Amino acid sequence: MPRIISDNIVLRPLESRDLENRVAWFNDPQVRQTLVVTEQFEIEKTRRWFERLQSDRSRVEFAIDTPEGITIGVTGLVGIEKEHAVAECYCIIGNRDYWGKKLGTEIHSALIQWAFEVLGLVKIRADIRTNNPAIFRVVEKLGFKIEGTLRQEKVVSGQRIDLNRIGLLRSEFTPTHKRFEIQ
Numbered sequence: 188m189p190r191i192i193s194d195n196i197v198l199r200p201l202e203s204r205d206l207e208n209r210v211a212w213f214n215d216p217q218v219r220q221t222l223v224v225t226e227q228f229e230i231e232k233t234r235r236w237f238e239r240l241q242s243d244r245s246r247v248e249f250a251i252d253t254p255e256g257i258t259i260g261v262t263g264l265v266g267i268e269k270e271h272a273v274a275e276c277y278c279i280i281g282n283r284d285y286w287g288k289k290l291g292t293e294i295h296s297a298l299i300q301w302a303f304e305v306l307g308l309v310k311i312r313a314d315i316r317t318n319n320p321a322i323f324r325v326v327e328k329l330g331f332k333i334e335g336t337l338r339q340e341k342v343v344s345g346q347r348i349d350l351n352r353i354g355l356l357r358s359e360f361t362p363t364h365k366r367f368e369i370q
């Protein structure tokens with residue numbers, strides 16, 4: 188697992204010291220409005236998840252640092268299917284002071300360049316809630332297309348919600364960052 192360094196962020200492998208932040212961010216009501224999670228996150232369960240993660244080849248998990256070393260969120264690839272060369276991406280900037288500074292775009296851009304160039308994936312996808320204009324704008328800038336609507340796909344807070352399936356082929360990818368170093 189590498190460190191991925193771009194203009195304004197560093198993606199580094201998730202460590203056990205990040206787990207309390209991860210739990211707090213996934214439980215933040217404002218963040219949860221954008222996610223398809225139903226259960227409250229708990230630290231002990233998350234520690235067990237982190238142990239299992241070490242031998243799980245279907246996902247990679249990163250913490251997001253600023254160049255000064257402030258950890259602002261988590262990102263990663265899940266559901267990696269090597270035989271189909273596809274994976275699903277996610278990103279949560281849990282420290283809300285860092286929203287709206289173009290970092291979400293840069294994080295996706297660096298993660299996806301690594302996924303295409305180093306992991307050899309050819310498609311990245313995600314199912315995103317329709318109430319999140321910021322993520323639509325982020326993915327649009329990188330070249331993602333909306334592939335369809337999954338109607339009333341999930342139940343969140345007692346409501347059935349639609350999701351948009353979005354997808355990005357390697358040939359469509361437009362990175363937004365300049366610096367790209369892998370350590």
Ligand SMILES: CC(C)(COP(=O)(O)OP(=O)(O)OC[C@H]1O[C@@H](n2cnc3c(N)ncnc32)[C@H](O)[C@@H]1OP(=O)(O)O)[C@@H](O)C(=O)NCCC(=O)NCCS
Nearest residue numbers: 221277278279280286287288289290291292320321322324
């Ligand atoms: C979604 C998220 C990753 C975006 O990161 P960010 O750093 O705030 O996003 P950026 O600044 O790179 O870009 C946001 C874009 O959306 C636009 N935007 C933000 N809020 C918007 C709104 N309410 N309506 C329309 N556009 C909006 C911004 O203007 C910007 O577009 P621009 O570059 O053309 O100006 C971040 O807000 C986050 O982590 N949210 C919580 C979790 C989440 O939603 N994750 C995604 C689902 S997994």
